[in-house]
Amino acid sequence: MFPTNFKERREKLLNTLTDAIAIIPGATHVTKSHDTEYPFRQNSNFKYLTGFNEPDSILVLTSYPDKKSILFVREKDPFMEMWSGRRMGPDKALEILEVDETYTVEKFPEMIEKLLLGHEKLYMDLFDEPKTFAMVRDICKKLYHRKKTRASSPPKNFFHVNPLIEKMRLVKDQNEIQFMKTAMIATNKAHRAAMALAAPGRNEKEINALMQYLFTKDLSQGNAYDNIIASGDNANILHYIENNAELKDGDLLLIDAGSELNLYATDITRTFPVNGKFTTVQAEVYEIVLEAQKTAISHAWIGRTLKEVHEHTCRVLTQGLIDLKVLKGSVDENIETAAFRKYYPHGTGHWLGLDVHDQNPYQTDEYEETKFEDGVIFTVEPGLYFPKSDATLPEHLRGIGIRIEDNILITQNGHENLSAMIPKEIKEIEEACAKDYKEFLL
Ligand SMILES: [Mn+2]
CATH class of the missing domain: 3.40.350.10 (Creatinase/prolidase N-terminal domain)
Known part of the structure; x- marks a missing residue:
C-alpha cells in the first residue's frame, strides 16, 4: 500500500x-x-x-x-x-x-x-x-x-x-479500495460468527455485541453505521436499531452491518434462519431476492447505471411477487403501477466509500444518470418485506423480511464482488449456521 x-x-x-x-x-x-x-x-x-x-x-x-x-x-x-x-x-x-x-x-x-x-x-x-x-x-x-x-x-x-x-x-484509488477490502475481512468474520451464534433463546443484543467485538478486534475500527440486527417481523422495519429482541425458533434474522477502516465503510446484509434451517416458504422468498440480487450484479459493468441495475432488480422481484400470489397481473402492469413498491420500498444500491451512503453524484451536471466507471463502488441490496400486520398478504408470508446486500467494485473487465466470501447461497448459510461461534473469537 x-x-x-x-x-x-x-x-x-x-x-x-x-x-x-x-x-x-x-x-x-x-x-x-x-x-x-x-x-x-x-x-x-x-x-x-x-x-x-x-x-x-x-x-x-x-x-x-x-x-x-x-x-x-x-x-x-x-x-x-x-x-x-x-x-x-x-x-x-x-x-x-x-x-x-x-x-x-x-x-x-x-x-x-x-x-x-x-x-x-x-x-x-x-x-x-x-x-x-x-x-x-x-x-x-x-x-x-x-x-x-x-x-x-x-x-x-x-x-x-x-x-x-x-x-x-466517485472513483476510488487503490488505497481506498484496499481499506474497504481490509475492512471486509472483519465484516465477513462478524457475519459468519453471527450465523454461528444465533439460536432460539439468544438475543439480538448478543449478536450485536459479538459483531461489535469482531468489528474492532483486528484491523477494522468499528461499525461504519448502526448495526441492524432484526429478527422476525423486526426485519420489516428498514432501519431497526433497537437490537434487543429474543430470537425465536422458526424466525429469520436479518443483519445489516459493516465494519470500517480509516472511515471507509463496508455495508453488508445477510438474512438467515435463527435455528439454522430455512423453512420451505422462507427458502422460496429467499431465492427470489437472491435471484434479483444476482441479476442486479450481472449488470454491474462500465457504462451501466444504478438506475438500470434497479430496474432489472424490480422486474425479478415483481415476477417473484406474482409467483408468490402477492401481486396479480403481468410484470409490466405491476412495474407500471409501481405495485411492487409496497414490498420493496427502497433503492437497489448506493455509492459506498468514506460515507456509507457515499457523497458521490447520482447524476451528471446535465441531469443524466452517472455511468459506472473503473473504480466506483456501490451496494446491491434488493429485499422483500412482508409485515406481520399486513392482512392482505397470504398468511404464511407474514412476518418474513429478507434483504441481501453485497459491495461491488467496477473494474476494467466487469466487476469484483468485494463481499463474495460472505455466505449467501442457502446451502452455504446453513453450513455457516452450524459452526461453533467460538472459533471466530481466536
Ligand atoms: Mn446499504
Whole structure:
C-alpha cells in the first residue's frame, strides 16, 4: 500500500477553482448529554483532502495571489492534552501534512479576513456548516463595503463546494479500495460468527455485541453505521436499531452491518434462519431476492447505471411477487403501477466509500444518470418485506423480511464482488449456521 497522496487531491481541487477560495472545516465534537460527547467523527470531505483526524480544524485553499493549502489546527496545550488527548499542533502538522502553511485555529478569523481578499468566488459547504459560513459571510459583508481594488475586495459569489469534492470521490484509488477490502475481512468474520451464534433463546443484543467485538478486534475500527440486527417481523422495519429482541425458533434474522477502516465503510446484509434451517416458504422468498440480487450484479459493468441495475432488480422481484400470489397481473402492469413498491420500498444500491451512503453524484451536471466507471463502488441490496400486520398478504408470508446486500467494485473487465466470501447461497448459510461461534473469537 502507498501512502495516500492528499496533496495531489488538494491540487486537483485547486485546479478546478479559478479566482476562488475554498474553506473546508473539519468536524467538531457533538454533545451527547451534559458534558459527554459522541465519539468524534471527522468530516468526510475534510478527511479526503487532508487525512487529518483532529476536531476543530479548517482547510483553506487559495488561488490568489498564489495557489496554496493552508491548515488551521488546534494549538498544542499540555493541560488540555492531559484531559482530552494528544494534539498534533501547527508545527508538526506543517511537517507531516504537506500543506503550505499551518496556523492555530484561534488565528482563523483574523487570517481569513486577509485570505479572502482578491478572490472573486467563495466555495464552502453552504448547507451544513452554518457557524463557519455565517462567520465568513459576515467578514465578506464587512469587507464588501470597503472594496476599492481587486486586492482589497472580498468574494462576491458564493458556491457550494461539496459537488466538486463529491465528483472527485466517485472513483476510488487503490488505497481506498484496499481499506474497504481490509475492512471486509472483519465484516465477513462478524457475519459468519453471527450465523454461528444465533439460536432460539439468544438475543439480538448478543449478536450485536459479538459483531461489535469482531468489528474492532483486528484491523477494522468499528461499525461504519448502526448495526441492524432484526429478527422476525423486526426485519420489516428498514432501519431497526433497537437490537434487543429474543430470537425465536422458526424466525429469520436479518443483519445489516459493516465494519470500517480509516472511515471507509463496508455495508453488508445477510438474512438467515435463527435455528439454522430455512423453512420451505422462507427458502422460496429467499431465492427470489437472491435471484434479483444476482441479476442486479450481472449488470454491474462500465457504462451501466444504478438506475438500470434497479430496474432489472424490480422486474425479478415483481415476477417473484406474482409467483408468490402477492401481486396479480403481468410484470409490466405491476412495474407500471409501481405495485411492487409496497414490498420493496427502497433503492437497489448506493455509492459506498468514506460515507456509507457515499457523497458521490447520482447524476451528471446535465441531469443524466452517472455511468459506472473503473473504480466506483456501490451496494446491491434488493429485499422483500412482508409485515406481520399486513392482512392482505397470504398468511404464511407474514412476518418474513429478507434483504441481501453485497459491495461491488467496477473494474476494467466487469466487476469484483468485494463481499463474495460472505455466505449467501442457502446451502452455504446453513453450513455457516452450524459452526461453533467460538472459533471466530481466536
Ligand atoms: Mn446499504
